Amino acid sequence: MAVHGRDRELGLLDELVVKARTGHGGALAVRSGPGLGRSTLLRWAARRAAPDFRVLSLPGIRAEAKLNRAGLGRILPDMPDDPRDVRCSLAEMAEERPLLCVVDDAHWLDRESLDALAYTARRVADEPILMLFAAHNEHILIPERDRLASIPALSLPPLGDETSRLVLRECAEDIPEELESILVDLSGGNPRALLELGRSLTPGQLSGTEPPPETLPASSELRAVYRRRFFRLSESARLLLLMAVVDDHLDTVTLARAAASAGLDLAELEPARALGLIAVEGDHVTVPGRLIRSVLYADAPLGERQTAHRLLAGVLDRPDQRARRVWHRAAVTSRLGDATGLRAAALNAEPTEAARLWMRAAELSGDPDDLLGAAGAFWRSGDPARARNLIRRAQADPGVPPGEAELLLGEIELFDGLPGRSRVLFQTAADLLPPEGRLDALVRAGEAAFLAGDMIAYLELAAQAKDVPGPELLALHFEGTSAAFANGDFTTPLRKLLTLPVSCLDHIWATTAAVLLGDDTAAHELAGRAVRAAHGGYSTLRPAALHLLAQADVWRGRFAEATACSTEGLALARAMGQGNVAADHLSLLALLAALHGDRESCERHAAQAIQTASVRGLSRSEAFISWARAALDLLEDRPAEAAARLEVMTVHPVVRVLTTPLYAEAAVQSGRHEAASGALYLFDRWAQSTANPARMALAQRCYALLSGKDDKGAEEHFTAALALHRLGGSPFELARTQLLYGAWLRRARRPSDARIHLRQALHTFRYYEAPGWAGRARAELRAAGESSAGPQGAEPVAGLTAQQEQIARLVAEGATNREIAARLTLSPRTVEHHLRNVFARLGVRSRVELARFFP
Known part of the structure; x- marks a missing residue:
């Protein structure tokens, strides 16, 4: 099996082997927790060296750990007493060909042998000897037992998510994506855990009809390591440790109170800390990693586990601890009636705690509705994989409420999946839900179609929803947006919609209406309200609300605010498992970087966004990326490439209209006036319907560019554009128009008039920290006869x-x-x-x- 995710480590080992081959020895101690691949790396080094090295393998053996020089006796039959003699013996072995000494599980080697080998390892720089050790990290936690402290160390981190998936796929074929994500999360990037989990999957788990593994299989070697560590502790230490195991929000005050109620001494936790089973960070007491927590919970005696739950339930008496108290009490009972209390507590708990409460309620009741409650909580907590898995389990139960599972799964797919699949799920939900829920499902199906750029499907859904009863805001939203996409009268229903929002989701729908209306001020205000409303039960909507707010800032020329807003939204989207929303933010950040002329940042954001967008068919994100790259092409004086990029961009009608000013400019500069004129017709019609001065200014700018040799017509359009810009805001677009007008005036042999507009453009571009555009303005100023920038344009x-x-x-x-x-x-x-x-x-x-x- 291949070694995945260790390129840096393999490169270092290869370098050491090559040096030893040329007579320059070395030593390395590979340190890590169990299961992270220390032995795998040593075996790889042995294979790499095998053709021309003599390889001595000396694994530590637990049963011989206390036998003096037992390890040395396996490689040096005469067993010299002095470490210097050990070094000489190994040097003699290396006279004929280089020597590789591999000491695996060095923590189980007897002290005298390890001391002698470490002594040698520190003195092989001028010998063809390579000494490799592998040891548990617990020796770092207990320095007085660390015999390898002075040898260069290599610490092995956990594998990344993508590498973890590769390891899993070598164990089992066709693992569902959500199960894969659950196992990656459970393993914490531990290669041994991934292998053992992948090989233990049952057909029911692979099909989604059985729950995924909660911990490592009973036969797991890695599980046995932690089990041995756990039972090396005293009974009191185990009980203290189990309180951290059963409560992942445990703080030192609560632990101290629970310990005092049971007469336990917190000092007994020290051995558990030394074994790497518990950590204290500030006032938070935790078990390091979900994998260790799951193993300890599974292997702890039932009586000790229930005692830990009871002790914590007895001291969690603050109002804000109610959800935890209810869960700990329910964890030690099996009464069906407790499910009611768990549900009530879940409704007011934060998502992570709510998921645990719903899961316990489902265990007690067997009700698929409780599984859906848990799925919703996992989704809100940023774990879409577990949410999907629970929904599939609920769907296998004939008692599942009609349409509810499809509705929740459609929402997850909309934010973190395939828009086409999301649309089908919402349409299915609309067919199954009671009449009062149909319109909401159809509107969400429309949003999925919009995300994919499928306007035909959107219009069909809008027609289907026309006579469906439901909230007025949703009906107006569908009526107005579908009219806009069909070139109909959309302003009346959408303007009425702006007066109706109440909830966070209402404000999101209203923001999209304001964008179509070209009302940037209303869009910004409504998006801001959506962001503020997204703190409570609507927290899953906050990344999307931030995306709308960032867009509104872009249209208003507030690029710094837009960047800050989208950066926050991106971090939240990633933390909450909303890959599609993350792609939206990345593509918007790419556009913002392009507007500043920052190609490196633009391409970095675009490359990350396209990984998701191209696989899932996120037409909107792909269109924004094309927009960003075309903006850079135009800035870098490649108008033909910019125009071609926008022509072949993924079809998304709304983004296509928004990019018209850029396309018209690129097309005109590359001699394609007819294409620019055709695109401008639709944009101008939309701009006039919005009555937004900023949009009408852009249309006038395009008409000025299209005027060609008609000096009078071009000047009239440029003058109108400048006047409208000053009414509509967005100083950056005003500066772009000033730059184009100044360049036109210079070519019309009116350099003094040109310099007035070019100076103003330069000042604005500097304000926006857009060096590319500032450079264009400076070049035009020099061409207009100004050798220095003058007082207004002086360098900062x-x-x-x-x-x-x-x-x-x-x-x-x-x-x-x-x-x-x-x-x-x-x-x-x-x-x-x-x-x-x-x-x-x-x-x-x-x-x-x-x-x-x-x-």
């Missing part, structure tokens, strides 16, 4: 950008971050970000030092 102090200099001057004058934010219409967080960069560039540490630069 010490290499600062215009915005950084502005903030620095205000700080030097004594303004606070909040005052600066209000004055410059930025967020305090954005001001703080720029100020950190100012400090770094100027080499100062305080506001007082900064003031010296601005006397």
Whole structure:
């Protein structure tokens, strides 16, 4: 079996083998917890060296650990007493050909043998000898027992998720994706655990009709390691440890109270810490990793486990600890009536605790509705794999509520799966749910179609929903958006919709309506309300709400705020297992980087987004990526490539319309006026229907570019565009128009008029920290006869950008971050970000030092 995920480690071992072959010996101690592949690496090194090395294998043996020099006796029959003689003996062996000495499980080698070998390992630099040791990490936790402390060490981390999946796939074929994710999470990236879990899967687990493994199989070698460690502890230490095992929110105060109630001494936990079974970080007491927790819970005597639950239930008496108290009490009973209390507690618990409460309720009741409750809680806690698995188990029960499983699974697929599959699930749910739930399911099916760019399916769903009873907001949403996609009258229903939002989801629907209406101010306000409302029970919607808020900031030209917002949304989406929303944020960040002219960041974000978008058919994300790359092409003076990229972009009608100004500019610059004119018709029609000055300004800019040699027509359109820009906001787009107008004026041999607009454009581009566009403006200024940028365009102090200099001057004058934010219409967080960069560039540490630069 291949060695996965250890390229760095294999490279280091290969380097040591090569050096030893040329007479330059070395030593390495591979350190890790059990199961992480120490022995695998040593075996690989032995195979690598085997053709021309003499290989001595000396594994530690537990039964011989206390027998003096037992290890040396297996490789040196005369067993010299002095470590120096051991070194000489090994050097003699290496005279004919290089020597590789492999000491696996060094922690089980007797002390005298290990001391002698370590002595040799420290003195082989000029010998053709390579000494490799492998040992448990517990020796690091107990330094006085560490005989390898002075030898170069290599620590093995857990495998990453993708590598873990590769290991699993070598054990079993056709593992469902959600089961794969559950096993990867359970294993914690431990290769041995992955192998043992993968080989133990039953047909029922593979099909999803049986629960996935909760821990390692009973025959597991790795499980046996932790079981032995656990039972080496005293009964009191085991009970203290089990309280951390059964409660993953345990703090030192609660543990101390529970220990005192049972007359236990917390000092007895020290052996468990030394064995790596427990960790204390601040006031939090935890078991390191879900794998160890699951093994200890499974192998602990039932009586000790229940005692731990009872002790904790007795001291968790604060109101905010109610959910944990209910769960601990229910964990030691088997009464069906306890399921009711568990459900009630779950409704008000945070998602992780709610999932545990619902699971216990399902164990007691056997009710598939409880499984769906647990699935919903796991989904809200950021574990879509477990949620999917529980839904499939619930669907196998004939008592599952009609449509509920499909509705929840459709939501998960919408945020972290295939939009096409999500649409089918929502449509199925609409057929099965009671009448009052049908419209909601159909609207969600429409959202899945929109995400995939399937407008035909969207219109069909809207027609199907036309006479379905339900909330007015949803009906107006479907009516208005479908009319917009069909070039009908969409403004009336969507404007009415803007007055109706109440919940977080309502505000999300209303935000999309405001975007179609071209009302950037309303879109920003509604998206902000959605974000604020997404703190409680709607927390799963927060990443999507942040994406809408970031988009609204982009349309308003607030790029710094948009970047901060989308960065937060990306982190949340990843933490909550919402891969599709993460792709949306990544593609938007790629666009923002492109607008700044930052190709490296743009391509980094785009490459990450496309990994998800291309596999799942996320047309919207793919379209944004094409938009971003086309913006860079245009900036880098490749208009033909930009136009071609936008022409072949994944079809998404809404994004296609939004990119029209960029496409028209690229098409005109590459001599394709007819194509630009055709695209502009639809954009102009939309812009006029929105009455948004910013959108109409972009249309006028496009008409100016299309005017060609008609000097009067071009100037009229440019002048109209500038006036509309000033009414509609978005200074960045105003600067883009000023740059294009200035370039047109220069070519029309009006350099003095051109310089006025080009200077203003340059100042704005510097403010936005967009060096690529600033460079274009400077080049046009030089071509217009201005050798220096003049007073308005002077280079900022010490290499600062215009915005950084502005903030620095205000700080030097004594303004606070909040005052600066209000004055410059930025967020305090954005001001703080720029100020950190100012400090770094100027080499100062305080506001007082900064003031010296601005006397």
